[in-house]
Structure formats: C-alpha cells, structure tokens
Amino acid sequence: MSPDEIRRQLEFLRDMGIRDLYVSGQAAAPPPETFTPRRPEPTPTAAPPPPPVMQPSNLSLLPSIEPPDDSMEKIRQDIGDCKRCRLCEGRNKIVFGSGNEQSPVVFVGEGPGADEDVQGLPFVGRAGQLLTAMIENTAKKEGIPLQRPDVYICNVVKCRPPENRTPMPDEMEVCGQFLYRQLMAIRPKAICCLGSTASKALLGTKEGVMKLRGKWARWRDIPVMVTYHPSYLLRPYNQNAKREAWDDLKQLLHFVYD
Numbered sequence: 466m467s468p469d470e471i472r473r474q475l476e477f478l479r480d481m482g483i484r485d486l487y488v489s490g491q492a493a494a495p496p497p498e499t500f501t502p503r504r505p506e507p508t509p510t511a512a513p514p515p516p517p518v519m520q521p522s523n524l525s526l527l528p529s530i531e532p533p534d535d536s537m538e539k540i541r542q543d544i545g546d547c548k549r550c551r552l553c554e555g556r557n558k559i560v561f562g563s564g565n566e567q568s569p570v571v572f573v574g575e576g577p578g579a580d581e582d583v584q585g586l587p588f589v590g591r592a593g594q595l596l597t598a599m600i601e602n603t604a605k606k607e608g609i610p611l612q613r614p615d616v617y618i619c620n621v622v623k624c625r626p627p628e629n630r631t632p633m634p635d636e637m638e639v640c641g642q643f644l645y646r647q648l649m650a651i652r653p654k655a656i657c658c659l660g661s662t663a664s665k666a667l668l669g670t671k672e673g674v675m676k677l678r679g680k681w682a683r684w685r686d687i688p689v690m691v692t693y694h695p696s697y698l699l700r701p702y703n704q705n706a707k708r709e710a711w712d713d714l715k716q717l718l719h720f721v722y723d
C-alpha cells in the first residue's frame with residue numbers, strides 16, 4: 466500500500482471512530498444512555514419532564530475545579546499563557562472559543578487547525594466555512610432566524626495538535642476542564658458534539674459517531690446531539706453523511722429554538 470493509501474485508510478478508520486488498531490481483551494466502553502429530550506406538552510396539564518439523569522464520563526468524573534462564581538472572563542484568565550501540556554510547544558494562538566456567550570446552543574469541535582491557530586478563532590478554515598453554512602442554511606430553511614455569531618463555538622483542546630493529529634487523552638483531560646467550565650458558565654439548552662473527540666470528551670464513550678449521531682445523549686444535565694465533524698463531511702466519500710448531518714442539525718435547532 467502506498468503512503469497515500471495508508472493515510473486515506475487511517476483517515477477512514479479515524480472517521481469511523483476507530484483510534485486503536487489493537488484489541489487488548491478489555492471490554493469496550495458501553496454506549497452512553499440516550500434519551501429523547503422532552504418539550505413541554507401544549508396542554509396546561511402536561512407533566513414537567515423528569516429530572517435528567519447525570520451522564521458520567523471518564524473525564525467528568527475528575528474532581529470539579531469550577532469556581533462557584535465562574536465566568537468566561539475568569540476561564541480565559543485561568544488559561545492564561547497555558548503551558549499545562551505539550552500542545553503549547555507548537556501553538557501560535559490559544560483558541561478559546563467564539564460567539565454568543567449566552568447562546569442556548571454550543572458547538573464543540575476537536576481542536577484548532579492551521580487557520581484557527583493563526584487567527585486564534587475556532588472553525589475559520591474550510592471545515593469552519595462548512596460548519597457556518599450548515600448552521601445558517603439549515604436555520605434559514607427551517608425558518609429559524611440564526612446566524613453563526615448567535616451561537617457559541619469552541620473545541621475540546623484549545624491549542625493546535627501538531628500535524629492536526631487527534632488530541633491525546635492527557636491533553637483532552639487537562640484542556641477538558643476548561644471546556645467543562647465554559648459549558649457550565651454558558652449553561653446552554655443543548656450541546657452539539659462535532660465528531661468523535663468531542664463525543665469522547667463529553668460522553669466518555671469510544672462509540673463511533675455513526676452509532677451516536679442523531680440521538681440525544683446528555684452531558685451532566687444538558688442534552689447533547691452528536692453529529693459528524695465538518696472535516697469528515699468535506700471528504701468526497703462521505704456525501705451521504707452530509708444529509709444525515711443536516712438532519713441532526715435540524716433536530717438540534719428545532720429543539721433549541723422552537
């Protein structure tokens with residue numbers, strides 16, 4: 466196999482959510498519990514939805530470091546000129562996140578790429594342009610007045626991994642604490658995980674996106690919709706997934722904005 470074919474195969478496996486190419490005999494992590502978030506019934510006698518059950522993830526079981534009076538400003542300050550993991554070595558700019566900090570929906574990607582690293586903003590490269598188009602076009606088609614700046618977008622890791630490799634578990638663990646704080650500070654009505662790194666960080670599962678997408682899960686008490694990462698949708702063999710991603714987004718936006 467040529468190096469190009471090997472790279473394509475590895476990309477394909479990665480897109481499938483397959484990260485480890487060996488089986489150690491360990492049982493796979495169970496898929497996260499899924500649920501259908503309830504909207505209030507139109508009748509005045511409708512029972513309130515049951516309190517959501519906390520969805521523990523490996524990372525969210527770590528001791529909480531969220532200060533009680535947390536804010537996005539404080540999180541930014543605490544990140545500072547971060548040197549907590551090896552990703553600081555190759556980064557140009559820390560990519561904290563962007564958009565409306567009161568947004569009812571937060572999109573979570575994997576980590577900055579080359580364009581994001583230069584600009585210090587998430588999803589500004591090709592994948593970002595697709596994400597913007599997906600959000601704005603789906604909203605428009607569904608009659609929801611929504612532009613990209615109305616939502617909040619951030620990543621699991623805030624510094625670009627070298628060669629755009631997948632963030633390592635220890636990098637996700639360290640930076641994940643800031644992601645959790647961002648999510649708790651915003652407290653959106655729903656979260657959208659873009660791809661398997663985000664779903665792993667928030668749901669604590671190795672289950673691939675194909676299995677997770679289109680169904681509701683939850684992080685703490687917040688409903689989570691998993692969908693494909695826009696980079697995956699840019700690859701020519703994944704055109705069917707585009708339609709599915711549009712469906713996922715439609716479901717998400719109606720839940721949040723109806």
Ligand code: URA
Nearest residue numbers: 574575576577587588
């Ligand atoms: N991919 C991501 O996961 N995040 C970005 O910000 C850009 C590309």
